[in-house]
Amino acid sequence: MSNASFFMMFSTMTIVTAVTAYFFFKVLFSKPNPEPDSFSENDDVPR
């Protein structure tokens, strides 16, 4: 594999994977808003 292809592939894949993981983990581990929010799974009283 040429250096240019390797550099393009490696840098793009690393950046895209890192940014995707960063945003997804932020969603995953963010504190839920106080009720009532948009999501039914964490409701105190079922809808």
Added chain:
Amino acid sequence: MSGQEASGWGSRVGLVLAMAGNAVGLGNFIRFPIQAIQNGGGAFIIPYLVCFLLMGIPLLFVEWSIGRFGGNKGNHSTPFILHEMDKRALWKYIGVFGIFTNLVVAAYYCYLESWTLSYMWQSIVGTFDGQTQDQVAGFFGEYTSLNSVMPILFWVLCLFMNTWILSRGLSGGVEKASKIGMPLLILFGVFLAYKAITIEKGQLGAIEDGFKGLEFLWEPKFDSIWNTKVWLAAAGQIFFTLSIGMGSIQCYASYVGKKDDIALNAMSAGWMNGFVEIVLGSAILIPISIGYLGIEGVQDLVKEGGGFGLGFQTLPYLFEQWGSVMSVIAGIAWFGLLFFAGITSSLAMGTPVMAFLRDEFNWKESNAAWMFGGLVLILGLPTVLFYNYGVFDEFDYWAGTVSLVVFAFAEIILFAWVFGMDKGWAEINMGAEIKVPKAYKFIIKYVTPLILGAILINSLPDIWENLSNKKSKEKIAYYQDKSRITRLHHEQEGIMMNKYGSVIQRLDSSKVHLYEITTLKMEQKDSIKSFIENRKLKKDETYRLEKLDHEHKSVLYKNISRVMLLLLWLTIAYGVYIAYKKRKTA
């Protein structure tokens, strides 16, 4: 507005996965790698990421904001979401595109999705065992020519699955499907990518290393970034891949509460789609194909049938080289991955239609879902029955290409210039869990509309060419003029036989397929193909008349499908008018 029970999301992760599933489609694995190799290889990623940052992300912010804004006022489909932003009549009729596009795209997309389900089944029962490459490719032709009832059965099954999931609501149906489909899709993708890049030259019939395919795809041709066509291809890919301009993002976002975040959710779903497309999409189709067919072979096949040709006509044959057990596993993984990518998108197409029926006519969720399924069945029939006459492509062109750009352009003008950028910016930032860079205020107001306007203007000649059936008319003129075909053949005969006599003889005796001859350049192969076609047209009158008849029928069916699409748009617009009257009297 709705008198029905509230629909909504179960969890935030579910919403993000559903949004990502909406964006991730067959194009991520089949269209993106082909676009990349045709538009500068690794250098394509530069215009691609620039378009993502300047057009994709701004439109994601805009569509999520529009959706949440409308949803908090009780509207979940684009006609009345847009009406909520500006009361002038024009906008609610622009919003018709947000229902129209979803219905029409679902009509042909579900057929495509059913191929993946069917091919998964064919892989399990061993249909492709021991078949030659031509036989595997021929199976696809036979399949789409409807020589058996199987395609219809799988199509109806696929529609039924979509409708049944939709009838279970957002959290009970769409969200659950996304929570199962997206992780499985990524798992299958990682498995296939690993298999692809570990292909070794000389092992199991491979003629190249899998890495050679990655090198071919990622080799940057930096000259290409000065080519406007490459930029248009990148912009088109961003449109296609993010499902923007459809109306489905607005509908999903309309179930998010006023104080809940949309900025982080939009970024998470958008980048997840990017990950699937760039990281997984580039590591499967091209590396496997190049491993077994070489660069020349892949270039030829891409020219003949594009990514779909490779994905459906070639990969099942290549999987067979991995042995009987692994070929079944790979077939399930590849077509399963495509199926999950497809179904999570087609489910998103159902929700705006259902939301319109629920909000405006008080339909129950399950009834609205079955109505959607019924409409897709009726609308999809022409694409199934007349697939080989270009009806499928016609639906894709008007709904899956033109409508998207028109609607996206209109909505960003409404958001930034009519609703007002200050109000719009406040909407984007309300409840935001990330700091949206201020540059996006400028980008949304000036840069994105300019890019969209340029795309729209640039596509006008193409729209006219399509409307006037230019290509079909040229073909008809060609097939009609028998003396021209004869003259052309005579002109070519001496030269071609002198130059490529031995190749033509080998092709005639079916000992070899044109793509297998790696000593010829692409242009040389094109001349040989055109020579063989002219010879057949000259010699075989029935063949010429068949071709002529096929083109005449294509024009007829395409014209009928355009009238059908126009009538559908007008019917939805009439539905919006009735709903508006109903609201006024309520």
